């Protein structure tokens with residue numbers, strides 16, 4: 517019996533998409549505070565997205581090697597539940613904000629994921645994404661799931677190129693605690709599609725039957 521993983525949809529920019537995510541049963545949404553991303557949101561946009569959510573849908577704020585002041589500015593302006601560090605942030609840096617956080621890692625051959633997870637033991641989960649040279653994330657690329665060790669000391673959040681077509685197979689193979697999707701439920705970067713989100717959620721539930 518496969519336990520149904522939690523579902524995070526990342527890279528929202530519009531209140532309407534937040535409303536759809538909540539209506540369809542998404543557990544968490546992600547806001548990208550990385551200026552180089554096409555899904556980057558201003559503080560004002562972020563507040564509008566969060567305001568469209570009912571209680572009990574978590575808000576994750578995503579950063580890539582931010583300055584501490586950038587994180588503090590978001591925390592002061594937007595009600596977020598969790599931070600996501602998607603760059604080369606050190607464990608000390610991630611812990612400094614005294615908030616629950618996810619540590620993302622871009623999986624590639626030769627990377628010792630057990631060692632990486634051990635160093636980031638303070639994280640609430642290890643988010644495993646694809647490695648695409650020159651790009652920090654949100655690429656729509658998958659990675660070789662066989663590179664993941666059979667057990668990790670942190671909850672595994674599977675990400676990287678997931679979509680309604682491959683998510684059932686991904687869950688059956690990897691058995692993650694949660695899945696995270698961005699490109700696979702979009703019509704354009706930062707523009708989510710309710711039908712694709714519904715199909716993605718249906719694919720997640722199909723893994724358990």
Ligand SMILES: O=C(O)c1ccccc1N[C@@H]1O[C@H](COP(=O)(O)O)[C@@H](O)[C@H]1O
Nearest residue numbers: 526553652653654655656676677698699
């Ligand atoms: O979404 C982005 O633009 C982004 C930019 C920089 C770092 C991470 C980003 N998104 C994260 O990447 C994963 C995988 O995205 P995709 O599904 O392959 O498009 C996504 O879930 C976000 O957590």
